[in-house]
Amino acid sequence: MDTVAQPLADVIVRLEQANIKYTVxxxxxxxxxxxxxxxxxxxRQQLDxxxxxxxxxxxxxxxxxx
Numbered sequence: 172m173d174t175v176a177q178p179l180a181d182v183i184v185r186l187e188q189a190n191i192k193y194t195v196x197x198x199x200x201x202x203x204x205x206x207x208x209x210x211x212x213x214x215r216q217q218l219d220x221x222x223x224x225x226x227x228x229x230x231x232x233x234x235x236x237x
Contacts, residue, residue: 172224179211179228186224193224206233 172189174182179195186193197211207230215227 174213174216174224174226177213179213179226182213182226191224192222193226196225196227198227198229200232207231208233 172185172191174185183193183195198214200207209230211228211230213226214229217225219225
């Protein structure tokens with residue numbers, strides 16, 4: 172199942188419906204130069220040998236904050 176570039180909330184619903192185990196790591200920028208949107212998107216996925224999806228999610232960055 173390809174989950175990259177999709178909203179995290181939608182991916183979680185699909186994984187739970189398919190009864191697939193998963194973990195989620197949410198990243199944040201080190202600097203607060205950009206405003207972040209509320210919606211999280213999957214930016215990376217990895218499937219373990221145990222069949223567990225390891226997802227990395229991040230918020231879309233908006234305009235630069237001065």
